Amino acid sequence: MFLSVKKGAILCLITALIFVLAACSSSNGSSKDANTSSHEAVTDSATNASTDEKKTDAAQTTYPLSVSNYTTENGAWVAKEQTFDKAPERVVANTQGAAELMIRLGLTDKIVGVAALFGNVPDDIAEEFKKIPVLAEGYVGKEVTIGASPDLVMGRGGLFEDADWGVGTVNSLNEMSIKTFVQSTSVTDAKLDNLYQDITELGKIFNVQANAAAYIDQLKAREKALSDRASTETINYASFFDNGDGTIGVYNGTGDTFIESAMSLINIHNMLINEEGTLSLEKLIEINPDAMIISKYAGGIDPEQTIEKLLANKQLQSINAIKNKKIYVIDFNNFWGYGDSIFTGVEALADDLNL
Template sequence: MTTLKMVKYFGLVAASTLLLGACGQENATEAQKNTDKKSTEQVEETTFPLTLNNYTVSSEGAVFSEKEITYEASPKSIVANNQGTAELLLQMGLAEDLVGVAALYGEGDETVADDFASIPVLSEGYVGKEIVVGADPDIVVGRGQLFASAEWGTGTVEELNEVGIQTYIQATSTTDATFEDLYTDIANLGKLFAVEEKAQEFSTDVEARMDEVVAGIPANQEALDYAYLFEVEGTNVDIYSGAADTYLNDSLSYMDLNNTFADVTGEISVEALLEADPDVLLLVNYTGGRDPKESLADLKANDALSSLTAIKEDQIYTIDYNQFWSYGYQILSGMEQLSAELYTEN
């Protein structure tokens, strides 16, 4: 396995090999009924010191613990530890506050592309603590699994705090996260960076987009099972369980899509895939990875997989890494595209 593939693959499976299970998924109707109407909330101006319920994470970036954090003042310089987090902050008008971004592994959001281009890129891959500290930020914001002591990690919450850098871990990236946690992150970040009105406007936009996704599901649509394929080359097929990615699994449940391997940890064999026979296969595309067209061709030419329903019925869809694994609003773009391909074009 190449170094790039090992690093990227860890980005998907680190938590699932150390944690157990995923939260139960609601069906689309129940999930939508439970969505709070954020647009009716009154925007209140934040006062400091500000205390937020957030998280710390173990040194390997896998086991989360709740942590109450007090911020004495609004941070003025930010490092986003991945592309998706930077885009989320840009949506709230924080372009001038971003002093660094890393982990550019997927298709960017065109609506913030110009502002994103102005952010210093600390690393196109995952970024280490030394480089993060060198950017001299007040705070590091992002995906929880990347707050690790490993070479590819930004350093733990405690390590960063020791050198005077605060942290905010996205709730969407933690154990048992659901789509509702996106609203929590938007509200918290709005308070933390004193952009409450911008945050509220964006939260309302997110809710409206999810409403449209749910409304676009055909009447009487039966729920479909899916499986993630991380990489396909020749007869080699890497099947990813997604057990730890409860935010992603819950989001897709709004589309009546259920992860076949949501309760599975560790490696998944081709035999297990054949036995499960999911209705849909989701082929992951990421920057630096193999051309998904070549992977798709190999997948369809693999005689060992020819009995799969998804292959026989041509229910294989390419999904973008940034949209699906940024643990942010980008999942909506992925869902909108997938819905159009899955429900409209067929």
């Protein structure tokens, strides 16, 4: 690409091209959104500029900004307001999924720590993710979290529930003048719309509303694409895991309504979502799921080995999922990261199901 001869001629050619491109840009107006059809009529550039200015003006955060978020009270999630005098500068993301969502909004440089690295980082943001200090490969504790000197701790709600485990409670962090943002996707009765709520609110908190709105548009397009390829027949599934002692447990998924909401896009449903506690293989035989899923996470037992155990278990051969070998491996972060990667997970599952 870089030639050492006839530099003067090349510079002249480049200069000429710049003037030509500038002239074309002036006549064609400002760039259209990536999703806008190329067949639309080109509008006047002055009108476009005026519209863009209005959008920019409307998207600016005025501080102090108060948003309704969450804390726990007697074991239940309740509303708690968080007030920001300015955009946070030092953020600890308590899970990989929370950090990935920040990266998607253009906020990598605000993250001073991440933990719970249990899944694959998407290729398109892998280099950005490498810039973030890792506080712990697993779940991070309160002391290490505070040691990163954050002005905001954000992420999965379950890691804010206990004063002695996880990042500390919302109230204890707030008492130290550390703001908190619990992903609404990870609290009781969450739905897919809670993801859009989180993105919108993060856009306001960090004054990146334009980024947030654009990303929501992308995700909603993926949501529609998944709905369009949904199974015509309901597929009922059950989750399972390896206990590590030679036995296999059945995971009910109670409370994971965000995951259920996303799975329902392709008409696949958790049969056990209203069950309590860890369930037995006898229960699995009783409900007879059409499909079964197991999550893969860093440091965990190889799910393929666990699947081999199931397929070899004579007691379970009457189960449709086992009889028809409809057992699927899912990435832990995609589903239990409670972020935008839920779409990647459901898309991959739809591929596995040949939808």
